[in-house]
Amino acid sequence: MATSQQHSGDYVFRVNPNLKGFTDLVFTNDAPEEVASKVDILFMAVPHGSSVEHVPKIAEMGVKIIDMSADFRLKNPADYPTWYGWQHPAPDLLSKFVYGMPELHREELKSTHFVSVPGCIASSSIYSLAPLAKAGLINGVAIVDAKIGSSGSGNKPSISTHFSERYNSVRIYSPSGHRHIGEIEQELSIVSGIKTTATMSAHSINMVRGILTTSSVFVDHDVGMAELWKVYRSMYGKEPFVRFMMDPSGLYKYPDPKLVMGSNFVDLGFAIDQHVKRVVAIGSIDNLIKGAAGNAIQSMNIMEGFEEREGLMMSPMRLV
Numbered sequence: 001m002a003t004s005q006q007h008s009g010d011y012v013f014r015v016n017p018n019l020k021g022f023t024d025l026v027f028t029n030d031a032p033e034e035v036a037s038k039v040d041i042l043f044m045a046v047p048h049g050s051s052v053e054h055v056p057k058i059a060e061m062g063v064k065i066i067d068m069s070a071d072f073r074l075k076n077p078a079d080y081p082t083w084y085g086w087q088h089p090a091p092d093l094l095s096k097f098v099y100g101m102p103e104l105h106r107e108e109l110k111s112t113h114f115v116s117v118p119g120c121i122a123s124s125s126i127y128s129l130a131p132l133a134k135a136g137l138i139n140g141v142a143i144v145d146a147k148i149g150s151s152g153s154g155n156k157p158s159i160s161t162h163f164s165e166r167y168n169s170v171r172i173y174s175p176s177g178h179r180h181i182g183e184i185e186q187e188l189s190i191v192s193g194i195k196t197t198a199t200m201s202a203h204s205i206n207m208v209r210g211i212l213t214t215s216s217v218f219v220d221h222d223v224g225m226a227e228l229w230k231v232y233r234s235m236y237g238k239e240p241f242v243r244f245m246m247d248p249s250g251l252y253k254y255p256d257p258k259l260v261m262g263s264n265f266v267d268l269g270f271a272i273d274q275h276v277k278r279v280v281a282i283g284s285i286d287n288l289i290k291g292a293a294g295n296a297i298q299s300m301n302i303m304e305g306f307e308e309r310e311g312l313m314m315s316p317m318r319l320v
């Protein structure tokens, strides 16, 4: 079943015409608690702060939960006032949720009932930086430059997503203090085993879907490309949804959101600026798929013992 307050009674394919011919499901207006009593797995896709109003009660009902919001992403309750401006009302539940990034938490996902799906910009940043963290190459602050399309801010229209304001614009909407920094630091610290810090500047750009993150870390020794290939391959070599977009020639030498659109792939690349001993880590995803629903489905597949790629092997659209 699928619910929507504003579209209750409408066919899902009327609201999402791309699904015509795929489903005759009709949106209902059931409260999450009612849905939870009828399903095996509940996917919550509501804004931050709304999810936590329902999850504590639903968690006691024995249903599995996959939550898209940030309400259960951070392990440390003290991080909620820092990054979201509110005290967490159910801090005991935080340790029960697994961060839904299969490439980093596959084993934990196999035995959990509760998944918290990562933030979209956080995903691109973590995917590209985690191998460096694991290899002990992040000794100072990881610096993330993020560019994101308008769907990253949800489907409620606003002046910042209005076409005539958005078009031809590169708007730096968060030069510092972006709330995804909390989860980036959390995950890089887990991977590296030491407390790791990050900073980010985020830009809205003239796209609907897609994220590109270009991150920098400064290293204290000469790092070569062969070493970096080893670092990245050892972490992701067998991952079904991670691709290295590192073509020595042609137009697409590095990741570009255009190449992952409509797919569950994360494209990664890296480079070295020997002049200042800077490693550049590049990541690109479709924020609505690998940055949201795709990781939710992949996590569910692992949690349920399904084939991990089930329902996710869409090739990216070639937009030319």
Ligand SMILES: NC(=O)c1ccc[n+]([C@@H]2O[C@H](COP(=O)([O-])OP(=O)(O)OC[C@H]3O[C@@H](n4cnc5c(N)ncnc54)[C@H](OP(=O)(O)O)[C@@H]3O)[C@@H](O)[C@H]2O)c1
Pocket (backbone or CB within 6 Å): 003, 004, 005, 006, 007, 045, 046, 047, 048, 050, 068, 069, 070, 118, 119, 120, 151, 152, 153, 154, 155, 156, 287, 288, 291, 292
């Ligand atoms: N957009 C992305 O790229 C992205 C990526 C990763 C994670 N996320 C997270 O996933 C969640 C959903 O994202 P979204 O982009 O779909 O957000 P959204 O468009 O802002 O909200 C999704 C839906 O939630 C319902 N809703 C709105 N306010 C609500 C409230 N106060 N209580 C209950 N339901 C409410 C509305 O559906 P109805 O009116 O139809 O019920 C709305 O269409 C958010 O927590 C977001 O941060 C988003």
